[in-house]
Amino acid sequence: MSEKRSKGLLNAVERIGNSLPHPNFIFVILFFVVIVISWLTKNITFSHPATGAEQGITNLLGVDGLLWFLNSMISNFINFGPLGLVLVTGMGIGLAEESGLLKSIIKTSITKAHPVLVTTIVVFTALTGNLAGSAVFVIIPPLGAMVFKALGRHPLAGLAAGFGGVAAGLSANLIIAPTDILLAGITETAAQIMDPEFTVNPAVNWYFMAASTILLTIVGTLVNEKIVEPKLGEYRPLIEESEESEADRELMTVTSEQKKGLWYAFYTLIAFIALVGLTVIPANGILRGPGGSIVPSPFLSSIAPILTLLFAATGIAYGIGAKTIKKADDIIKFLGNAMSGLAGFVVLCFFAAQFISAFSRSNLGLLISVRGSYFIEATGFTGIPLILTFIMFTILCNLFIGSASAKWILLSPIFVPMFMRLGFSPFFTQAAYRIADSVGNVISPLEPFMPFIIATAQRYDKKSGLGTVISMMLPISISYFIAWTLLLIVWYVFNIPLGPGAPIFM
Secondary structure (H helix, E strand, C coil), rough: CCHHHHHHHHHHHHHHHHHHCCCCHHHHHHHHHHEEEEEECCCCCCEEECCCCEEHHHHHHHHHHHHHHHHHHHHHHHHHHHHHHHHHHHHHHHHHHHCCHHHHHHHHHHCCCCCHHHHHHHHHHHHHHHHCCCCCHHHHHHHHHHHHHHHHHEEEEEHHHHHHHHHHCCCCCCCHHHHHHHHHHHHHHHHHCCCCCCCCCCCHHHHHHHHHHHHHHHHHHHHHHHHHHHCCCCCCCCCCCCCCHHHHHHCCCCHHHHHHHHHHHHHHHHHHHHHHHHHHHCCCCCCHHHHHHCCCCCCHHHHHHHHHHHHHHHHHHHHHHHHCCCHHHHHHHHHHHHHHCCCHHHHHHHHHHHHHHHHHHHHHHHHHHHHHHHHHHCCCCCCCHHHHHHHHHHHHHCCCCHHHHHHHHHHHHHHHHHHCCECCCHHHHHHHHHHHHEEEEEHCCCCCHHHHHHHHCCCCCCCHHHHHHHHHHHHHHHHHHHHHHHHHHHHHHCCCCCCCCCCCCH
16 A cells, blocks of 8 residues: 555544544434334344343333433443442552552663563563553653663664553553453443343453463564564664753652652562462452352452552552652542542443443343344354454444443443354453454554654654654554464463453353
């Protein structure tokens, strides 16, 4: 494809994406679409895929529908699965972020990296840094560029390594991350369209995502060193390039107080792990399940609160050591700051909850899953080809709808029940979605942090623009897509559990 044609395609994607309504308005529109469709299809009947009982479409257009909406609007919102999970864990992770713990961990990991391993450390830190939320986008890519420049390497290669990890590898991590908690709540709500008793805990993709982190670290390192950096060529500093700014020095420096805070946090981490271990490791541990089982167990079902306490405890310990927390009121202030950052998500949950509730009550989700699965079975289009098609479809959606949560709220009520009907567990569908949602971020003009990445690139090359960044990131996006998808296929072929008690098949 010629440069002119590719630029035109990117501009078209950007125009279409910018013309779409805000996700909140999309859910409002879809809510009314569901109501109208429920009226048009009110005479359709079908058999419930699990019980065999006859089902019909519930007409939401009328007095009964209006009364249902008015009486359930608040409960729809309060009972929306992701809301409580994200708000609770958001307090713990937000406290760790506001105290400076997460930023200090990231800075220490990258700035202390051995020159031979610097690419690997930048990629790995970027992949696991999503614990810090959106802050990683403004910390790791610029930090990677600075470290590469300091080593005499091309700073844009460091920028690419960091941006590739935080964006194209967004879902991967060695431990349970905020993404796991957010998506688990949405997936559970969608799965309950088919089975009202179905539950999804945040650890259901843990094994797969931990393996993904190792794989993507290796792939990201090789692609950056063998393709991206050689393509960039030798770096020639700009003539007018100034000395490091105060902000740059602050970003590169780990102070003695921050080091002290990190040691406080480390000691607290060890004590916390030991305490949790006492409740899980013994056969009669209080967080073990019936008969001393781990799967299922109160430990797995309460993983979100446990993580909240872990981040809160280490964040407070760091703050005391680093003196970012000087009095008890500072903790309350940090919690308030963390909650204010989730305000937009809370508003999104309100509108999304109304759409999901209407979709579920109307039985349209069941109808689509039953009829859709029958059609897929009739065509014989199942297994790996079906999963690959789902991934490609989601990547296409990702070009126009950037929000991972908004996109999954839209797609999960359709695909989760449908794939359950075809024998795939919601855990597997969620894992496939996470691959698709991540790999295209670095080449999407609608990526929220793309302007920041372009501006950072222009500090080292004034001619850098959207095309420069996308051409630089395309090998990373493609390699992550191929490697990650192949890993999912390996998981599928050998029927490896995706997480504790999370099989691939129903």
